[in-house]
Amino acid sequence: MQRILLALVFAGCGGKQTAPAPHPVASNAAPPETPAEPAAAEAASTEADTPTTRHIAQMERFADAMCECTDAACSKKVHADINAWNREHSGDRKEFTQDDYDHLADLARQMVGCDHR
Numbered sequence: 001m002q003r004i005l006l007a008l009v010f011a012g013c014g015g016k017q018t019a020p021a022p023h024p025v026a027s028n029a030a031p032p033e034t035p036a037e038p039a040a041a042e043a044a045s046t047e048a049d050t051p052t053t054r055h056i057a058q059m060e061r062f063a064d065a066m067c068e069c070t071d072a073a074c075s076k077k078v079h080a081d082i083n084a085w086n087r088e089h090s091g092d093r094k095e096f097t098q099d100d101y102d103h104l105a106d107l108a109r110q111m112v113g114c115d116h117r
Contacts, residue, residue, distance in 0.1 A: 051092035056100060058085060063107045067114035075115050 062085075066078045096104075 050094075051089070052094040052096060052100065055089065055092070055094055056103060058089075059104060059107050063110045063114070066111045069114065078111075 062078060062082050065081070066075060069075045069078060
Protein backbone atom coordinates (compact mmCIF):
# COMPACT_ATOMS: atom_id res chain seq x y z
CA MET A 1 0.00 0.00 0.00
CA GLN A 2 2.86 2.37 0.81
CA ARG A 3 4.36 1.98 -2.66
CA ILE A 4 1.01 2.67 -4.29
CA LEU A 5 0.48 5.83 -2.26
CA LEU A 6 4.00 7.07 -2.97
CA ALA A 7 3.45 6.44 -6.66
CA LEU A 8 0.19 8.41 -6.57
CA VAL A 9 1.79 11.41 -4.88
CA PHE A 10 4.68 11.51 -7.31
CA ALA A 11 2.66 10.56 -10.40
CA GLY A 12 1.90 14.17 -11.15
CA CYS A 13 5.50 15.27 -10.62
CA GLY A 14 6.63 14.74 -14.18
CA GLY A 15 8.36 18.07 -14.48
CA LYS A 16 11.98 19.05 -14.36
CA GLN A 17 13.93 20.04 -11.30
CA THR A 18 14.92 23.69 -10.93
CA ALA A 19 16.71 25.90 -8.48
CA PRO A 20 14.57 27.27 -5.65
CA ALA A 21 12.67 30.45 -6.47
CA PRO A 22 13.64 33.60 -4.58
CA HIS A 23 11.35 34.60 -1.72
CA PRO A 24 8.77 37.16 -2.80
CA VAL A 25 9.13 40.73 -1.62
CA ALA A 26 6.44 41.92 0.78
CA SER A 27 3.79 44.11 -0.79
CA ASN A 28 1.86 46.97 0.77
CA ALA A 29 -1.15 46.22 -1.45
CA ALA A 30 -4.34 45.37 0.42
CA PRO A 31 -5.54 41.76 0.14
CA PRO A 32 -8.79 41.05 -1.69
CA GLU A 33 -11.84 41.61 0.52
CA THR A 34 -13.53 38.26 -0.05
CA PRO A 35 -11.29 35.64 -1.64
CA ALA A 36 -13.02 32.80 -3.44
CA GLU A 37 -10.82 30.24 -1.72
CA PRO A 38 -8.98 31.32 1.45
CA ALA A 39 -6.23 28.75 0.95
CA ALA A 40 -5.72 29.82 -2.65
CA ALA A 41 -5.62 33.49 -1.68
CA GLU A 42 -3.13 32.75 1.09
CA ALA A 43 -0.89 30.77 -1.27
CA ALA A 44 -1.06 33.50 -3.89
CA SER A 45 0.14 36.06 -1.37
CA THR A 46 3.27 34.05 -0.52
CA GLU A 47 4.07 32.14 -3.71
CA ALA A 48 3.48 32.37 -7.42
CA ASP A 49 0.40 30.48 -8.60
CA THR A 50 1.99 27.85 -10.82
CA PRO A 51 1.20 24.24 -11.67
CA THR A 52 3.97 23.29 -9.22
CA THR A 53 2.56 25.25 -6.28
CA ARG A 54 -0.96 24.07 -7.08
CA HIS A 55 0.23 20.43 -7.16
CA ILE A 56 1.96 20.74 -3.80
CA ALA A 57 -1.03 22.52 -2.23
CA GLN A 58 -3.38 19.82 -3.51
CA MET A 59 -1.16 17.06 -2.13
CA GLU A 60 -1.21 18.86 1.24
CA ARG A 61 -5.02 18.85 1.12
CA PHE A 62 -5.04 15.15 0.24
CA ALA A 63 -2.69 14.42 3.16
CA ASP A 64 -5.00 16.34 5.50
CA ALA A 65 -8.02 14.48 4.14
CA MET A 66 -6.30 11.10 4.59
CA CYS A 67 -5.44 11.93 8.19
CA GLU A 68 -9.06 12.85 8.88
CA CYS A 69 -10.24 9.40 7.71
CA THR A 70 -11.57 7.06 10.36
CA ASP A 71 -12.30 4.03 8.17
CA ALA A 72 -11.12 2.18 5.08
CA ALA A 73 -13.95 3.55 2.91
CA CYS A 74 -12.73 7.10 3.52
CA SER A 75 -9.13 6.13 2.72
CA LYS A 76 -10.24 4.48 -0.52
CA LYS A 77 -12.12 7.63 -1.50
CA VAL A 78 -9.02 9.78 -0.89
CA HIS A 79 -6.97 7.36 -3.03
CA ALA A 80 -9.59 7.60 -5.79
CA ASP A 81 -9.59 11.41 -5.52
CA ILE A 82 -5.78 11.47 -5.81
CA ASN A 83 -5.93 9.26 -8.91
CA ALA A 84 -8.61 11.40 -10.53
CA TRP A 85 -6.80 14.64 -9.73
CA ASN A 86 -3.50 13.29 -11.10
CA ARG A 87 -5.20 12.17 -14.33
CA GLU A 88 -6.86 15.56 -14.73
CA HIS A 89 -3.60 17.46 -14.18
CA SER A 90 -1.10 15.08 -15.77
CA GLY A 91 -0.38 17.50 -18.61
CA ASP A 92 0.44 20.41 -16.31
CA ARG A 93 4.06 21.50 -16.64
CA LYS A 94 5.60 21.36 -13.20
CA GLU A 95 9.14 22.25 -12.22
CA PHE A 96 10.08 20.89 -8.81
CA THR A 97 13.06 21.82 -6.69
CA GLN A 98 14.73 19.31 -4.41
CA ASP A 99 12.90 20.96 -1.50
CA ASP A 100 9.61 20.35 -3.34
CA TYR A 101 10.45 16.67 -3.84
CA ASP A 102 11.43 16.37 -0.17
CA HIS A 103 8.16 18.00 0.91
CA LEU A 104 6.14 15.69 -1.36
CA ALA A 105 7.96 12.68 0.09
CA ASP A 106 7.09 13.91 3.61
CA LEU A 107 3.44 14.27 2.56
CA ALA A 108 3.46 10.75 1.12
CA ARG A 109 4.87 9.38 4.38
CA GLN A 110 2.23 11.32 6.30
CA MET A 111 -0.51 9.82 4.12
CA VAL A 112 0.88 6.32 4.58
CA GLY A 113 0.93 6.84 8.33
CA CYS A 114 -2.67 8.08 8.31
CA ASP A 115 -4.01 5.58 5.78
CA HIS A 116 -6.68 3.62 7.59
CA ARG A 117 -5.20 0.40 8.79
